[in-house]
Amino acid sequence: MEPLTVSELTVAIKNSLEPAFSHLTLQGEVSNFKQQSSGHLYFSLKDADAQISAVMFAGHAAKLKTLPKAGDHVVVKGDLNVYAPRGNYQIVIHELTQMGLGALLLKLEQLKLEIHRRGWFGKEHKKPLPHLPKRIGIVTSPTGAVIQDILHVLGRRFAGLHILLNPVKVQGEGAAEEIAKAIEDFNKFQLCDVMIVGRGGGSIEDLFAFNEEVVAKAIFESQIPIICAVGHETDHCIAEYVADVRAPTPSAAAEMVIAEKRELIDRLSRTSEQLTQLMKKRIAYGRDVLKSFLKLPLFSTPYPLLGQRLQRLDDLREQTEMVIHQQMNRFRVLLEGFYRAKEALRPATQIANYKQKISTFEKAIHIAIKNQLARREELLKRVVSTLKAVNPKNVLQRGYAIVFSEKTNSVITTVKSVEKNERVRITLSDGEALGTIDEVKS
Numbered sequence: 001m002e003p004l005t006v007s008e009l010t011v012a013i014k015n016s017l018e019p020a021f022s023h024l025t026l027q028g029e030v031s032n033f034k035q036q037s038s039g040h041l042y043f044s045l046k047d048a049d050a051q052i053s054a055v056m057f058a059g060h061a062a063k064l065k066t067l068p069k070a071g072d073h074v075v076v077k078g079d080l081n082v083y084a085p086r087g088n089y090q091i092v093i094h095e096l097t098q099m100g101l102g103a104l105l106l107k108l109e110q111l112k113l114e115i116h117r118r119g120w121f122g123k124e125h126k127k128p129l130p131h132l133p134k135r136i137g138i139v140t141s142p143t144g145a146v147i148q149d150i151l152h153v154l155g156r157r158f159a160g161l162h163i164l165l166n167p168v169k170v171q172g173e174g175a176a177e178e179i180a181k182a183i184e185d186f187n188k189f190q191l192c193d194v195m196i197v198g199r200g201g202g203s204i205e206d207l208f209a210f211n212e213e214v215v216a217k218a219i220f221e222s223q224i225p226i227i228c229a230v231g232h233e234t235d236h237c238i239a240e241y242v243a244d245v246r247a248p249t250p251s252a253a254a255e256m257v258i259a260e261k262r263e264l265i266d267r268l269s270r271t272s273e274q275l276t277q278l279m280k281k282r283i284a285y286g287r288d289v290l291k292s293f294l295k296l297p298l299f300s301t302p303y304p305l306l307g308q309r310l311q312r313l314d315d316l317r318e319q320t321e322m323v324i325h326q327q328m329n330r331f332r333v334l335l336e337g338f339y340r341a342k343e344a345l346r347p348a349t350q351i352a353n354y355k356q357k358i359s360t361f362e363k364a365i366h367i368a369i370k371n372q373l374a375r376r377e378e379l380l381k382r383v384v385s386t387l388k389a390v391n392p393k394n395v396l397q398r399g400y401a402i403v404f405s406e407k408t409n410s411v412i413t414t415v416k417s418v419e420k421n422e423r424v425r426i427t428l429s430d431g432e433a434l435g436t437i438d439e440v441k442s
Contacts, residue, residue, distance in 0.1 A: 014082035021080035053090035073099040127225040135162045137192030139182040142167035146250045153254035170199035176212035183218040198229035210239040229253035396429035
């Protein structure tokens with residue numbers, strides 16, 4: 001077997017480590033902090049027993065309100081990266097926060113990873129919602145606007161339902177235990193066919209009761225299907241990931257829990273259940289594939305392509321400065337020698353010639369430095385141009401568009417998945433347009 005080169009081994013290590021350690025969240029103490037003139041930050045993260053090199057490129061560092069300093073305790077998010085020219089691994093940081101709220105976020109991230117490891121987020125555990133529930137259980141605050149919104153939607157969509165509220169605190173000390181106990185009581189006495197668990201919006205601290213393990217455990221062990229709606233559409237919590245269905249808002253949860261009478265009639269004329277299930281699986285598969293592509297670092301930041309080149313540029317700049325310093329020292333020594341020779345022999349002509357040579361050498365060095373920096377800048381421009389060329393948003397600017405179904409909020413890839421008079425949303429390069437399908441041709 002042919003022996004590996006150093007480059008081949010480094011590439012193999014890079015390809016093994018980087019995909020396995022992406023989207024990391026770490027906490028540690030900052031040391032050896034250094035900011036380059038390029039705006040990139042270099043430092044180490046350490047604890048009592050270990051340390052790791054870290055780099056935060058200028059594009060992300062510019063978002064920091066204050067720069068970290070040696071001794072700061074921080075929480076960072078980023079990806080593991082192998083820097084081939086030095087043969088060492090480092091973390092490329094995208095976000096950096098001081099301890100405080102960062103500690104709360106770290107606790108949330110660690111709990112999320114632990115619950116994911118247990119399989120509580122798995123699709124195989126998701127229970128289907130009943131089509132015509134007769135009894136609906138609600139776990140929320142009795143005094144907030146959430147219960148009023150839910151009652152209004154349920155009353156408007158389908159009168160005569162049996163609705164049972166189990167009132168709980170939704171924030172503060174003891175809130176998580178009350179929520180979990182309410183879910184357990186509904187299951188223990190089989191009081192409802194489907195359950196809505198939720199609250200209105202708020203800060204991460206306000207919503208943290210729905211990020212507690214005791215609530216996630218109660219939802220996972222519930223035999224009654226649960227719709228979880230916490231906060232606004234952009235808010236996310238562990239309880240929603242464990243629940244059978246996540247609703248963007250409490251009002252949307254109420255709309256999900258019961259079907260319109262007209263929708264029930266239309267369902268009778270739809271295609272067979274086997275075709276419906278097949279389409280759901282294909283859409284879910286496509287969504288998973290799309291999510292996997294979106295998680296690739298290439299689509300979230302240009303630094304996987306430019307990172308090593310930017311670091312290499314910094315290294316070359318330091319090396320160039322070092323060469324200049326060494327050359328200047330060498331010429332300074334020569335000049336001192338010439339000066340001593342002048343003092344000994346006083347040859348005025350030779351002194352003038354030596355000074356002319358020194359000036360020529362200095363000009364040649366500056367010209368060489370300028371040429372080398374120009375070549376590096378041109379290389380960087382070509383890399384940036386290449387990155388812009390592969391930007392997926394440019395595809396839309398060439399006249400393409402993406403069509404979404406308003407009913408399922410999914411991408412339409414075939415005429416078999418649309419019907420006449422169906423509402424669609426068209427995404428263009430500079431916005432969106434709404435339309436209706438007038439005719440379907442295959």
